[in-house]
Amino acid sequence: MNDVTSQAADATASSVLNSRVPEGPIEDLWDNYQASMKLVAPANRRKHTVIVVGTGLAGGSAAATLGEMGYNVLNFCISDSPRRAHSIAAQGGINAAKNYRNDGDSIYRLFYDTVKGGDFRSREANVYRLAQLSNNIIDQCVSQGVPFAREYGGTLANRSFGGVQVERTFYARGQTGQQLLLGAYSALMRQVDAGTVTMHAHHEMLDLVVVDGQARGIVARDLNTGEIRTFAADAVVLCTGGYSPVFFLSTNAVNCNATASWRCYKRGAHFANPCYTQIHPTCIPQAGDYQSKLTLMSESLRNDGRVWVPRNADETRPPAQIPEEDRLYYLEETYPGFGNLVPRDIASRAAKQVCDRGLGVGTSGFAVYLDFEEAIQRLGRDTVAGRYGNLFDMYHEITAEDPYSSPMRIYPAPHYTMGGLWVDYDLMSTVPGLFVAGEANFSDHGANRLGASALMQGLADGYFVVPATVSNYIADTKPAAVTTAAPEFAAAESGIRDDVKKLLSIKGKRTVRELWWELGRIMWDNVGMARNASGLEAAISEIQGLREEFWKDVNVPGTPDEWNKMLETAARVADFMELGEVMARDALERRESCGGHFRDESQSAEGEAQRNDADFQHVSAWEYKGPDSAPTMHKEPLHFDHVKPGTRSYK
Amino acid sequence: MASNAITVKLLIWRQSGPTAAGQLVPFTLENVLPEMSFLEMLDLLNEKLVREGTDPVAIDSDCREGICGTCGLVINGIAHGPNSGAATCEVRMRSFRDGETIVIEPFRAASFPVIKDLVVDRAAFDRIMAAGGYVSINTGSAPEANAIPVQRASAETAMDAASCIGCAACVAACPNASASLFTSAKISQYALLPQGRTEAGRRVVRMVEAMDAEGFGNCSNHGECEAVCPKEISIFNIGRMRREYLKAVL
Numbered sequence: 001m002n003d004v005t006s007q008a009a010d011a012t013a014s015s016v017l018n019s020r021v022p023e024g025p026i027e028d029l030w031d032n033y034q035a036s037m038k039l040v041a042p043a044n045r046r047k048h049t050v051i052v053v054g055t056g057l058a059g060g061s062a063a064a065t066l067g068e069m070g071y072n073v074l075n076f077c078i079s080d081s082p083r084r085a086h087s088i089a090a091q092g093g094i095n096a097a098k099n100y101r102n103d104g105d106s107i108y109r110l111f112y113d114t115v116k117g118g119d120f121r122s123r124e125a126n127v128y129r130l131a132q133l134s135n136n137i138i139d140q141c142v143s144q145g146v147p148f149a150r151e152y153g154g155t156l157a158n159r160s161f162g163g164v165q166v167e168r169t170f171y172a173r174g175q176t177g178q179q180l181l182l183g184a185y186s187a188l189m190r191q192v193d194a195g196t197v198t199m200h201a202h203h204e205m206l207d208l209v210v211v212d213g214q215a216r217g218i219v220a221r222d223l224n225t226g227e228i229r230t231f232a233a234d235a236v237v238l239c240t241g242g243y244s245p246v247f248f249l250s251t252n253a254v255n256c257n258a259t260a261s262w263r264c265y266k267r268g269a270h271f272a273n274p275c276y277t278q279i280h281p282t283c284i285p286q287a288g289d290y291q292s293k294l295t296l297m298s299e300s301l302r303n304d305g306r307v308w309v310p311r312n313a314d315e316t317r318p319p320a321q322i323p324e325e326d327r328l329y330y331l332e333e334t335y336p337g338f339g340n341l342v343p344r345d346i347a348s349r350a351a352k353q354v355c356d357r358g359l360g361v362g363t364s365g366f367a368v369y370l371d372f373e374e375a376i377q378r379l380g381r382d383t384v385a386g387r388y389g390n391l392f393d394m395y396h397e398i399t400a401e402d403p404y405s406s407p408m409r410i411y412p413a414p415h416y417t418m419g420g421l422w423v424d425y426d427l428m429s430t431v432p433g434l435f436v437a438g439e440a441n442f443s444d445h446g447a448n449r450l451g452a453s454a455l456m457q458g459l460a461d462g463y464f465v466v467p468a469t470v471s472n473y474i475a476d477t478k479p480a481a482v483t484t485a486a487p488e489f490a491a492a493e494s495g496i497r498d499d500v501k502k503l504l505s506i507k508g509k510r511t512v513r514e515l516w517w518e519l520g521r522i523m524w525d526n527v528g529m530a531r532n533a534s535g536l537e538a539a540i541s542e543i544q545g546l547r548e549e550f551w552k553d554v555n556v557p558g559t560p561d562e563w564n565k566m567l568e569t570a571a572r573v574a575d576f577m578e579l580g581e582v583m584a585r586d587a588l589e590r591r592e593s594c595g596g597h598f599r600d601e602s603q604s605a606e607g608e609a610q611r612n613d614a615d616f617q618h619v620s621a622w623e624y625k626g627p628d629s630a631p632t633m634h635k636e637p638l639h640f641d642h643v644k645p646g647t648r649s650y651k
Numbered sequence: 652m653a654s655n656a657i658t659v660k661l662l663i664w665r666q667s668g669p670t671a672a673g674q675l676v677p678f679t680l681e682n683v684l685p686e687m688s689f690l691e692m693l694d695l696l697n698e699k700l701v702r703e704g705t706d707p708v709a710i711d712s713d714c715r716e717g718i719c720g721t722c723g724l725v726i727n728g729i730a731h732g733p734n735s736g737a738a739t740c741e742v743r744m745r746s747f748r749d750g751e752t753i754v755i756e757p758f759r760a761a762s763f764p765v766i767k768d769l770v771v772d773r774a775a776f777d778r779i780m781a782a783g784g785y786v787s788i789n790t791g792s793a794p795e796a797n798a799i800p801v802q803r804a805s806a807e808t809a810m811d812a813a814s815c816i817g818c819a820a821c822v823a824a825c826p827n828a829s830a831s832l833f834t835s836a837k838i839s840q841y842a843l844l845p846q847g848r849t850e851a852g853r854r855v856v857r858m859v860e861a862m863d864a865e866g867f868g869n870c871s872n873h874g875e876c877e878a879v880c881p882k883e884i885s886i887f888n889i890g891r892m893r894r895e896y897l898k899a900v901l
Binding site: 061064065068079080081082083084086088089098100135136138139140141142143144145147148149150151152153154155156172173175178179182185186187189190192193199201224253254255287288290291292293295296393394397398400463464467511513514555557558562563565566 | 707720774780793847
């Protein structure tokens with residue numbers, strides 16, 4: 001896999017990537033398509049088993065809804081309870097085109113903002129459907145008893161998020177993800193009670209079983225006992241989230257991982273746009289090597305907080321003593337139209353640029369101020385506390401500093417991955433019968449996700465899209481009866497047993513954490529906020545070396561038949577070591593800047609990202625070619641019939 | 652070694668499996684920085700143990716920012732440790748002195764079998780939720796979101812209760828190992844909202860029955876649950892649960 005430059009020659013606009021977007025006016029696509037779908041009769045649904053892997057917003061909502069429809073659902077999660085999936089940590093809000101504020105919002109405007117925010121690298125038809133479904137999501141969640149913030153008149157409250165000029169974000173304090181997830185979890189537990197969903201908590205999917213070219217089951221390990229088992233189904237729905245922990249330090253939970261997605265990739269599901277990663281602008285800066293994660297401070301803080309650095313690199317005064325004329329409010333100055341509410345990719349890059357110029361603050365110099373002094377003067381301390389109190393408390397607990405009296409220090413950190421398994425309009429991967437929803441797929445956010453859109457996408461996929469398209473798939477393909485007695489199941493299971501044995505037998509000198517930390521450093525330095533050809537080539541070869549070292553010298557303690565966190569983690573890190581290389585290859589191949597992917601070689605005179613639509617207006621989907629060969633890249637060309645690609649301007 | 656680093660003496664509950672006998676085992680850990688989180692301190696210990704060839708201590712955690720409810724340790728006799736309104740993952744080592752002995756135990760209750768060391772099985776909470784912790788509304792059948800106004804004060808009080816992270820500190824702290832705070836928080840959230848009223852009676856009866864069937868004790872108003880709750884959920888919710896129960900059965 002040392003050849004890093006020959007991918008373009010292999011890249012083809014391949015017939016394997018048929019997005020299967022129906023024909024017709026974009027406003028009617030989803031309705032017309034649903035009307036044409038084949039159906040499974042209510043009495044027959046219980047005869048069909050559907051496996052849903054993951055219980056976050058996408059997985060929990062998909063499993064619950066498929067259960068309500070009457071399917072026999074097997075639902076898996078790596079947490080000890082489905083309520084703990086990482087969607088729970090989403091803070092700020094969820095977008096919907098309700099236009100309750102009468103400020104000019106509409107389905108079309110949400111669609112437009114999302115396509116533009118994604119820097120014209122997403123599929124228009126999928127995004128339009130997402131914008132349409134956004135309104136149904138709010139209806140559904142309110143009916144479930146999700147306690148959204150309300151006005152005194154009893155109607156739902158809204159606030160603003162980055163990259164848009166309307167107030168369309170619904171929220172439940174700074175715990176919107178928690179409340180939406182608990183809504184999906186409650187719907188899921190209702191189906192567990194009804195007997196339609198069988199829950200397998202604390203089980204990790206370790207392989208996809210493909211029979212006659214179709215996804216027909218999974219191999220999973222019980223994380224409490226180590227028992228490895230197979231499960232058969234008529235379709236598999238993967239909702240296993242993103243891969244930010246490839247950077248080691250990210251805002252994700254420590255168990256978030258790419259293993260389920262990666263194992264599907266190795267079974268034939270193409271991996272799309274792996275280089276599109278979101279580095280979130282407002283996180284508590286890194287403090288030391290001991291750290292296990294970085295903590296996000298919600299983007300909603302930028303509604304009232306002002307971002308600044310000292311104008312002079314040699315500034316030594318504490319922030320409160322620096323007068324206005326010596327402060328550089330760089331977002332407000334550079335982007336007066338959107339100010340502190342520019343999209344995440346732009347805010348993150350701007351923070352990096354001022355720090356690279358030596359204007360950063362804090363002991364490391366890699367931090368900027370997020371200041372609430374003006375907001376407290378304008379609104380009063382109580383109002384600010386009402387809006388952001390829990391975030392201020394969290395900041396105080398971690399840093400022992402009081403954000404009411406001195407500005408927060410923030411810096412960008414890996415947060416979300418727009419890339420993921422390639423899916424068509426049905427959210428089906430290149431493996432028939434394998435559907436992928438939520439952050440695990442690549443579909444809706446292009447090269448940059450706008451704030452409050454991840455919750456929207458996870459729930460649109462899970463409540464509304466997947467239940468319809470999985471039904472259509474089952475009705476249309478009439479899957480033959482398959483049980484775990486089929487030889488493909490035993491073969492996959494024995495492969496996983498061998499992997500476990502191998503990891504435990506190396507008994508080397510390097511801990512899993514050390515090797516993962518090193519991978520993270522390579523990724524952050526070379527495949528982080530700014531990338532260039534020489535750095536990416538170096539990263540590919542460094543990752544290959546580190547991977548070799550991992551398989552020679554990793555020390556995984558314990559036995560296979562017990563709770564063994566180190567063994568769990570080792571398998572995940574082994575997959576990150578392969579994924580990281582493909583991310584670097586994808587970033588190297590995409591010789592343009594777009595959204596969260598910034599190539600030093602492709603920028604305007606003002607340092608803004610410069611797209612190259614002539615050569616790169618496509619999805620890059622990588623096909624696994626075996627352990628000893630480089631993956632092949634396929635292209636899905638993108639067409640923009642409604643939102644004309646232009647230079648994204650937030651000035 | 653950083654100049655502000657401290658050394659801590661740890662007494663950690665070790666138990667190889669659900670039926671094995673357990674005991675407190677001493678460890679000494681140097682180079683602990685005050686800004687480390689409690690779980691990062693235990694990461695440091697486990698790295699050391701792996702290098703030394705000792706079985707690392709089993710702990711579970713996930714988000715490490717106080718919202719997922721996965722982590723949960725009894726630290727010096729207090730569920731989630733010394734900081735009020737904080738989960739174990741939010742505790743920082745600046746709360747401890749150089750040379751201090753720190754006793755670390757799992758969340759103990761008869762209804763939470765120990766899986767290994769500091770990890771317990773809290774599946775009983777999911778079973779209580781399955782008995783009625785929901786509004787029966789199928790996907791697709793919801794009315795327009797603003798069709799039913801909700802008083803702001805009700806929505807806020809419901810949100811206070813809904814903040815529960817299901818960590819089970821309330822059970823670990825209660826002398827009766829009662830799950831009343833957990834169960835009442837969910838019952839309150841729905842009882843306070845018009846969307847949840849329709850099923851309020853059936854819900855409270857079923858969830859209380861499930862709670863009893865799991866072997867949790869009764870509430871006798873000690874208030875330890877409220878004191879350790881990382882989300883500071885009020886014991887008033889238990890009162891509301893009792894009123895709802897009486898309304899349903901009388």
